[in-house]
Amino acid sequence: MRCVGTVVRGIRTPIIKENDDLATIVVDSLMAAKESEGFEFKDKDIVAITEAVVGISEGNYVTVDDVAQDLQNKFPSKNIGVVNPILSRNRFSIILKGIARGMDKITLLTSFPADEVGNGILDEDLLDKSEFNLASVISEDEYKEHFGTWIHPFTGINMIDFYRELIESEDCEVEFVFSNDIKTILDYNTDVLTCDIHTREKSTKTLKDLGANVYGLYQILTEPIGDSGHNPDFGLLGSNKATEEKLKLFPITGDKIVNEVQKRLIDITGKQIEVMVYGDGAFKDPVGKIWELADPVVSPAHTSGLVGYPNEIKLKYVSDNKFADLRGDKLKEAIKEEIKNKDADLTGQMITEGTTPRVLTDLIGSLCDLTSGSGDKGTPVIFIQGYFDNLAND
Known part of the structure; x- marks a missing residue:
């Protein structure tokens, strides 16, 4: 056996x-x-x-300067809103360096209490005790006053401080806004770069329908800048830090x-x-x-x-229901026959519940x-x- x-x-x-x-x-x-x-x-x-x-192996890399150039091509105003970037040194910091290098001012809107993939940005217990709730818009000064001492338990840093220092190191002005409604960015700027991953098309469409000049991160570096790498389907999404001046693309x-x-x-x-x-x-x-x-x-x-x-049946369900009176080898053989004779498509059937x-x-x-x-x-x-x-x- x-x-x-x-x-x-x-x-x-x-x-x-x-x-x-x-x-x-x-x-x-x-x-x-x-x-x-x-x-x-x-x-x-x-x-x-x-x-x-x-x-x-395919050498699919872009530089910080490539990112800056593509953004300048798309946002000649050099003053943009950046919406919902993830809080990651590996995934986003080099992208942000490119954004800052290409722009004069960034208004960076981030969700709270965490980013899209769960990286925390403030103490949720403090949020519960504060005057704010998940529908609030929190200014940078309010964030500093109420939540600014928060340090991520895994990384040991405050990513807002980290992102501010990175942006300002590129001689770019930055203002932070904290909101769970992406439309808030339109109170600050109508040139917008959306950076969310799994809701990328919806967020881009939402802002575009409201009259914004908007691109998603998935639409940056979809074509080469000079001899750079690119990704026609995902742009900068899925990229990782290679060096302090270079990204490896998806x-x-x-x-x-x-x-x-x-x-x-x-x-x-x-x-x-x-x-x-x-x-x-x-x-x-x-x-x-x-x-x-x-x-x-x-x-x-x-x-x-x-x-x-x-396309699987739930063994526990079958054992407890259809074959509740069987034990040992008889139970095993009955379940094996049930598996062999299962439908080619079990969608919606109770026998799949829990798979x-x-x-x-x-x-x-x-x-x-x-x-x-x-x-x-x-x-x-x-x-x-x-x-x-x-x-x-x-």
């Missing part, structure tokens, strides 16, 4: 640099791992590659990579192996309150076998992100076996 279900392995690779042949590195690393660990490839195995090494060659790796692995193994590129996982830390997904999507590229949603109704690549990408981590594990490739198996697969 088969005793193991899904198995996830982090695959170590050489350190990947610009212009490396990523497809060859991925395949060779998998073959080396196979020899080292003694596993065999099977149909519906999954190979996942972190977006970071895809972007690095990759644009993901489709080519996943199809090439899949083809090579099928040729070598004879198995139908699926391949994806993954970024941030889609999950929330209940302690730090941070929602991990700061990328515009979990998976910017994947092969066709990873399209769709899980996870999420896109497959979001689930798999989250599994990969937790496995590879964001530090020094050295496993930018994840190999998953048995993900599509169930109890009926012996």
